[in-house]
Amino acid sequence: MNIFVDTPEPGSAHDWPRADAELWSAAAGGDADAFGALFERHADAVYNHCFRRTADWAVAEDLTSLVFLQAWRRRRAVRMTGESILPWLLAVANNLLRNADRMSRRQRRLLARLRPAAEPDTEPDMGEELAARLDDERTMRRIREGLDRLPAADQEVLSLVAWSGLSYADAAVVLEVPVGTVKSRLARARSRLRQMLPDDTLEDGQERKLR
């Protein structure tokens, strides 16, 4: 899969248009530090994307590592002309999420190798943080009950555009469909989800915050 990304529009949310391409180029050439820098930069966006699709912070953390490793292994298939590497990473994430239930033994071994050892929580406010994360998971599971009833294509467009904040154009690249299809799928997904959930989960003002 080749990805061509256009020059960013004015006001783009991405702050490092050239640096991403330079870092990816260096990473593809074997520069592990450049790869680490990209991980630092985009890990949280991928992490939250994976959480919204799995409703599990721990699984999302594992998947984030796997997304980056998978992206690196397919590094020669990426072609950037500018902008951010994030759309490509989310495309990799979606592929993994689609097959998460039937992960190969090899992928499980990789996951284990990329998982840090558990450490005792020493921060004083860790208990509060943990409780908040459990609340997140409960909330997200409830939303997913509605989301899971949507076609997979609608779920993907909703999570990419409404929740991860990709532009229609970037989402079209990720999903390999025309921009018009992204818009129509999004409208359909929003409409269906509103009918399924008791509250206006997808209100526009909220969406912008949910990157």
Add this chain to the structure above:
Amino acid sequence: MNDPMDETRIPRPRPMPPHRRAARTELLTRAVARRRWSWRRRLAIAMPLAGAVALGTTGAFAFVAHQEPAAQRHTIRCYSTGEWDNKSFYSEVAQAVPAGAGAGPADVNDVLDACATLFRQGFLREGDPRLHHETDGEPTRPTPRLAACVLPSGQVAVFPGTTCRQLKLSDLAE
């Protein structure tokens, strides 16, 4: 205006816990750095086997079993079944010159013989999708009829008991 913390709303984004992120960055960069030198690791695996495999005097062969796409003629795939979908099993054979001015990856000229050796040794067995570790001391096991083909990715792949045509693949040009 609805309360943004209403439980029917999407939870707010959270950063990965800093100590976990630092540890994962470290593990990932280490994994990437290690993979960069994978042919050397393969060579290291090959050295103890080089005598038994006895494939030549200028280099050493090694094989690793995995489903990672590879390229170039210095790394070829030996399949144990006449299938090449994502679930098919194969061993990867790499040739390298271990030392001297020409040290580094080297082309596998006789790809059929390279894969036939794995069957003769018993590492691969026709129709059995796994790598055997209990092998014979003497390379006496039967070698199936082999076909050297080219996958759509350009990767050289050798299959037992079939033809490239049956697999809808191109023959490997010599």
